[in-house]
Amino acid sequence: MPMTVLTVLVTLLYPLAIWFGHGQVEPRWLAGLLLLAAATRLPALKLSGVARWSVAGALVLVGCAIWSNLLLPLKLYPVLVNMALLAGFGYSLTTPVSAVERMARLSGQDFPPVAQAYMRKVTQVWCVFFVLNGATAFGTALWASEAVWSLYTGVVSYALMGILFGAEYLVRLRFKRLHHV
Structure with a gap:
């Protein structure tokens, strides 16, 4: 239950955090927010193939943001x-x-x-x-x-x-x- 609440909070606040962080924090560091969003979905990995693909996709976006230091992967x-x-x-x-x-x-x-x-x-x-x-x-x-x-x-x-x-x-x-x- 606590992970579900955290997942919802991170998902709801993610766009606002990216917006407020843009220009203040490099995208490669903002990628930590997406990593947190992916981490909150880890308990669902055993239950759902969709969750596995979602986490994998998020990790690809994190990698792209860190590598390129661009905001687009995070968006x-x-x-x-x-x-x-x-x-x-x-x-x-x-x-x-x-x-x-x-x-x-x-x-x-x-x-x-x-x-x-x-x-x-x-x-x-x-x-x-x-x-x-x-x-x-x-x-x-x-x-x-x-x-x-x-x-x-x-x-x-x-x-x-x-x-x-x-x-x-x-x-x-x-x-x-x-x-x-």
């Missing part, structure tokens, strides 16, 4: 996170149980086929979100100022995620009412 981390989430959610669509259903089943509930189909659609919506969010993060990393990149990856993308969570929650309430689930 690509949110792109990597979106790619990893897309991979996990997308892969689940090739299995009988989608990612959203897998998370819902943590409550110990079984779901009728209509609810399973709904959760598969929600997983697809999240896949679209990760594609669009990752593409926007990539675009801001390449072509926008550090302030714009930080604002998008550290504030706007989380606000959009919250809006999607909220909208899905309202749709789910309606779905449950209509289908008596």
Whole structure:
């Protein structure tokens, strides 16, 4: 549990730390933040292939930042996170149980086929979100100022995620009412 809290904190604060550190600290030293982000994911390595690829990708970005002393590899981390989430959610669509259903089943509930189909659609919506969010993060990393990149990856993308969570929650309430689930 403490590592999960640390992972969330590091992930949330990462874009802001990069923005504040830019110009103050060399990118090769800021790479330590990305190394910390990767280290917080180490407990998940036994559980998930996506976590292994995500950590490996983060380590490649750390190496590139240290070697080049450029900020770009560090700005690509949110792109990597979106790619990893897309991979996990997308892969689940090739299995009988989608990612959203897998998370819902943590409550110990079984779901009728209509609810399973709904959760598969929600997983697809999240896949679209990760594609669009990752593409926007990539675009801001390449072509926008550090302030714009930080604002998008550290504030706007989380606000959009919250809006999607909220909208899905309202749709789910309606779905449950209509289908008596």
